[in-house]
Amino acid sequence: MPNLKAQYFNLKNLTVVFALLLFFGCASIQTPQGGPKDTKPPKVLSMLPKNLTKNFNAKKVVIEFDEYFNINDEFKEFSISPDQEKLPILKKRQKRLEITLQDSLEKNTTYTLNFGKSIADVNENNVVKNLSYVFSTGPEIDSLSLSGRVSSALTGETEKDVVVFILPLERDTLFGKKRPSIYTLTDSSGNYKLNNLRKGSYKIYALKETGSDKIYQQSSDEIGFIKDPIVIDKNIDNINLQVFKELAPEFRVVDRKLNNDGSILLTFNQQLKNPKLTVMDPPAVDVGKRVYFNKTNDTAKVWVNDLSFDSLKLAIQDQGKVLQTVGFTRGKKDTYTRDLTITDNLSANKLNPYQTITLNFPFPITAADASKVTLLEDSVKRTNFELVKDSVDFLKYYVKFPWRQKRTYDLKLGAGTFTAIFNAKNKEVNKTFKMETTDSYGTLTLNVEVPDTSKSYIVQFINEKKTPIKSSVITKNSPIIFANYPAGKYFIRVIYDENKNGIWDTGNVKLGLQPEKIWYTTKEMSLRANWEREEQLAIPLTPPLVQENPNFNKKEPTPSDNTTPGLREAPKSLRKN
Numbered sequence: 001m002p003n004l005k006a007q008y009f010n011l012k013n014l015t016v017v018f019a020l021l022l023f024f025g026c027a028s029i030q031t032p033q034g035g036p037k038d039t040k041p042p043k044v045l046s047m048l049p050k051n052l053t054k055n056f057n058a059k060k061v062v063i064e065f066d067e068y069f070n071i072n073d074e075f076k077e078f079s080i081s082p083d084q085e086k087l088p089i090l091k092k093r094q095k096r097l098e099i100t101l102q103d104s105l106e107k108n109t110t111y112t113l114n115f116g117k118s119i120a121d122v123n124e125n126n127v128v129k130n131l132s133y134v135f136s137t138g139p140e141i142d143s144l145s146l147s148g149r150v151s152s153a154l155t156g157e158t159e160k161d162v163v164v165f166i167l168p169l170e171r172d173t174l175f176g177k178k179r180p181s182i183y184t185l186t187d188s189s190g191n192y193k194l195n196n197l198r199k200g201s202y203k204i205y206a207l208k209e210t211g212s213d214k215i216y217q218q219s220s221d222e223i224g225f226i227k228d229p230i231v232i233d234k235n236i237d238n239i240n241l242q243v244f245k246e247l248a249p250e251f252r253v254v255d256r257k258l259n260n261d262g263s264i265l266l267t268f269n270q271q272l273k274n275p276k277l278t279v280m281d282p283p284a285v286d287v288g289k290r291v292y293f294n295k296t297n298d299t300a301k302v303w304v305n306d307l308s309f310d311s312l313k314l315a316i317q318d319q320g321k322v323l324q325t326v327g328f329t330r331g332k333k334d335t336y337t338r339d340l341t342i343t344d345n346l347s348a349n350k351l352n353p354y355q356t357i358t359l360n361f362p363f364p365i366t367a368a369d370a371s372k373v374t375l376l377e378d379s380v381k382r383t384n385f386e387l388v389k390d391s392v393d394f395l396k397y398y399v400k401f402p403w404r405q406k407r408t409y410d411l412k413l414g415a416g417t418f419t420a421i422f423n424a425k426n427k428e429v430n431k432t433f434k435m436e437t438t439d440s441y442g443t444l445t446l447n448v449e450v451p452d453t454s455k456s457y458i459v460q461f462i463n464e465k466k467t468p469i470k471s472s473v474i475t476k477n478s479p480i481i482f483a484n485y486p487a488g489k490y491f492i493r494v495i496y497d498e499n500k501n502g503i504w505d506t507g508n509v510k511l512g513l514q515p516e517k518i519w520y521t522t523k524e525m526s527l528r529a530n531w532e533r534e535e536q537l538a539i540p541l542t543p544p545l546v547q548e549n550p551n552f553n554k555k556e557p558t559p560s561d562n563t564t565p566g567l568r569e570a571p572k573s574l575r576k577n
Contacts, residue, residue, distance in 0.1 A: 041126040042069045042119065047133060056135040061099040061113070063133065068095055068122045076212050077116030081181035082109065090118075099133070108138030112196055114183065117212070130184055134196045144232050147193040148239035150186050150206045150224060153507070153515040155466060156547045158190025159206075159243060162224075163214055166194060166202040169229050175205065175509075179214040201229045206241040216509075218246055219269070227512040240545045244507050244515040247271075251323040253316065258328050261363070262336040262422065264302040264314070266326070272297040272318040279304065280325065281313040290364045290394060290421070303364055303421050307336065338363060338424040342413065350436040354484045357399040357411070363420035364394045372414035373399075377407050403435045442527035444482040445534040446492065448474060451541040458495035458502065459537075461525075463488070473502055487529040492521040494539050519543035 042065035049058050074090055086102035099113060113133040120127045134141065146166065150159045165183035167175060186192045186206075206224035207216055216223055224241035248269040255267035266277075275297050279286035290303040302314070312328045345351075345358040368387045375382045382401065390396040397418070399411065413429040450457055453476050460468045461482045469490070472480045482490075495504045496517040507515040519540065527533065 038121070038124045039126060040121075041128040042067050042121050044128075044131070049135065051133055051135075052141055053135045054139055054141060056105070056111075056137050059101055061101075061133055061135075063097040063099070065095050065097070065119075069097070069119055069128075070122055070125070071097075072118050072120055072125075073116075073212060074118055076179070076214070077118035079114045079116070079179070079181040079183070081112045081114065082106070083181055088113070105137050108136075108140075110134065110136045110138075110140075110142035110196055110198060112182070114181070116183075116214075117185075129187075132195075142196050142198040144197040144199065145193060145195050145235045146197060146202075146204070146230070146232060146239055147191070147237050148241065149190045150192060150241050150243060151190055151545070151547070152222075153224070153242035153244040154504075154518065156518065156520045159186055159208060160188050160190065162186045162190070162192075162243060163207040163209065164192040164194065164204070164241070165207065165214070166197075166204045166230075169201040169203060172203045175203070176216045176218075183214065197232055199233050201231050204230055204239060204241070206243050208243045219248065223507075223509055225509055227514075242515065242545065246508060247506055249510075251316075251318075253324055253326055256326050256328070258330060260336060261338045262303070262307050263363070264304075264328065266300045266302070266314075266316070268298045268300075268316075270298065274319045275300065276317040277302060278315045278317065279312060280315050281311075282309055285309060285312060292393075292395060305421070307334075307422075336422075338420070338422060340418065340420050340424045340426040342418070342426055342429050344431070346431065346433050349431075349433045351403060351409075351433055352486075353403075353405065353435055353438050353441070356401070356403070359397045359399065359413075359418075361395050361397070361418065361420065363422075363424060365389070365397065365418050365420050367419040368397060369417055369419075372417040374410075374412040374414070375399075375401065376410040377404075379408075379410075405435050405437050407435065409433055409435075438484070439530040440487060441484045442487050442529060442531045442533065443484060444490070444525055444527060445532070446480045446482065446525075447477075447534070447536050448480055449477050449536070449538045450474060451539055456497040456500040457539055458497050458504070460493050460495065461485075462491050462493055464491075466491075466493075473497065485527055487527050487531075490525045490527060492523075492525055492537060494519045494521075494543075496543070517543050520547055522547075 045064045045066055047064075048062045049056065069092065071090055071092055078087075078090060080088060084103040088102060089100045091098045091100070097119070105111065111134070115128070115131040115133075117127045117129065119131055136142070150162045150164060151157060152159055163183050163185060165180035167180060167182075182194065182197070184192050184194050204226050205216070207214065208222040208224075209217070210220045211217065222243040222245050224243040226239070226241065230236065230239065252269045253266055254269050255265070257265050259265055272293075275293055277289075277291050277300060279289060285304050285306050288305045292301045293299070300316075304312075307330070310329065310332070312330075313325055314328070315325045316323050339362075341362060343360045345355060351357060368389070370385075370387045373385070373387065375385050385399060385401040388398045388400050390398065403409070409432070411431040411433070413426065415428045416425045418426045444461070446459070448457075448459055456473060456475050459472045459474060459480055461470045462468050469485060470482055472478075474480070496519070497503075498516050499505060504518065505516045507513050521537065523535075525533070525535065
């Protein structure tokens with residue numbers, strides 16, 4: 001008689017085994033988590049027909065990569081040179097890119113397919129830079145090249161991922177209207193190289209764009225150019241360009257708003273010379289208004305005493321000429337919030353021994369009550385201080401007192417010490433600080449030798465952030481003293497002030513004007529505490545276009561060898577103090 005119990009257990013075991021097999025068989029295979037981030041772009045494994053093929057007669061080109069990829073912004077990034085009416089069609093097939101030629105090809109002509117930044121991997125979007133495919137319909141391939149470096153006209157630093165392009169001289173009128181077909185991108189060291197060029201005369205440009213259409217947009221992009229045509233009849237090196245931001249040709253208000261505190265903010269696309277703002281309607285609101293322009297006169301803030309208007313018209317003038325009229329509207333139930341905060345010039349609770357305490361406010365101050373201020377010096381109350389209003393800046397006050405070293409100060413600004421427009425008052429502020437000793441400061445005497453006494457030079461003492469600490473305009477050999485500055489690392493830069501207006505002037509493509517030259521000294525001008533330093537500075541007749549930058553805490557990248565097959569307004573900080 002069969003052993004039914006044994007059969008039952010065998011059947012049960014088989015069922016369990018089968019269920020386990022089914023579970024593991026249906027389980028999804030997960031990609032391992034973690035590990036280093038993929039930073040490498042797809043690599044070209046093969047090109048068919050081969051790159052640099054002569055006597056080309058194919059209708060399709062196939063490029064195979066080592067991984068899956070995406071085609072991004074094809075119509076912005078991809079180009080063929082010479083241009084064709086019917087652009088090639090790009091399609092991806094697994095790890096292969098197929099390029100189907102739609103138009104007929106000219107005889108004995110070298111063609112270049114430039115993919116720009118269109119090819120990138122699927123996961124991390126790592127871009128294959130400067131991928132190109134070159135072929136000739138004749139027995140020879142154009143083999144001339146043009147190379148150089150791109151840097152910033154303002155900082156002197158090399159520029160990465162700038163579009164460098166050339167236009168045949170007869171097609172230079174297309175600049176700013178149509179994207180170029182002969183272009184490359186600078187590498188991490190600012191180097192570029194254009195290959196497989198034919199003999200001819202060209203105009204060259206460098207475009208640092210905020211978008212990706214490769215068409216110069218004056219309002220947002222930076223541009224570099226060489227005025228004279230370049231004749232390419234041999235390989236040419238060291239064609240270096242500097243990119244700069246042009247001034248806007250026509251005035252425009254780029255931003256305007258009525259803030260939550262009731263102030264009006266205006267931002268311009270130009271730096272005005274002698275600006276003035278007038279409330280045209282209602283005219284009564286113009287009475288008693290306050291206007292604050294920033295140092296470069298490209299931003300204005302307006303406070304009016306009456307915010308009961310429904311609509312307001314404001315005229316912007318410069319040198320007596322009305323440039324634009326803007327309007328504002330407000331709801332009758334609109335309310336405004338004002339917080340009269342106070343900021344100061346103390347650094348790490350220390351006062352510069354060559355300064356006094358400066359108080360800054362977000363609104364115009366209409367009254368100050370010194371009786372609500374308490375000052376203690378080493379816990380002893382002092383009353384011989386003054387609250388002094390700045391003679392020009394209605395957003396600034398000073399606390400004047402014979403501050404002394406090695407003393408501890410407690411400053412209390414009681415609630416309501418300051419009253420601003422619309423009766424806004426400050427909350428209580430308490431500060432504890434010491435005056436820094438003069439031993440922490442140093443002085444640099446710079447004996448400057450100019451190369452041409454008929455010209456003007458702006459010598460600037462700058463910090464590691466390239467912020468000017470002091471500027472001096474000279475036209476002859478002169479000593480310049482940079483006295484009593486905190487110990488630290490400093491540098492010198494010189495602006496070649498061609499028009500002698502005391503500021504750095506940018507360039508203009510249409511007029512063929514390059515920006516004024518800037519020379520950065522490579523020598524560090526460090527100041528030591530309680531130390532006086534004297535240095536000689538001979539300004540060169542003209543600075544090199546490519547400069548060895550001083551060490552602004554930056555490691556210079558290793559230059560590229562460009563050998564990968566088949567592949568590439570006046571700034572505010574420079575205004576004279």
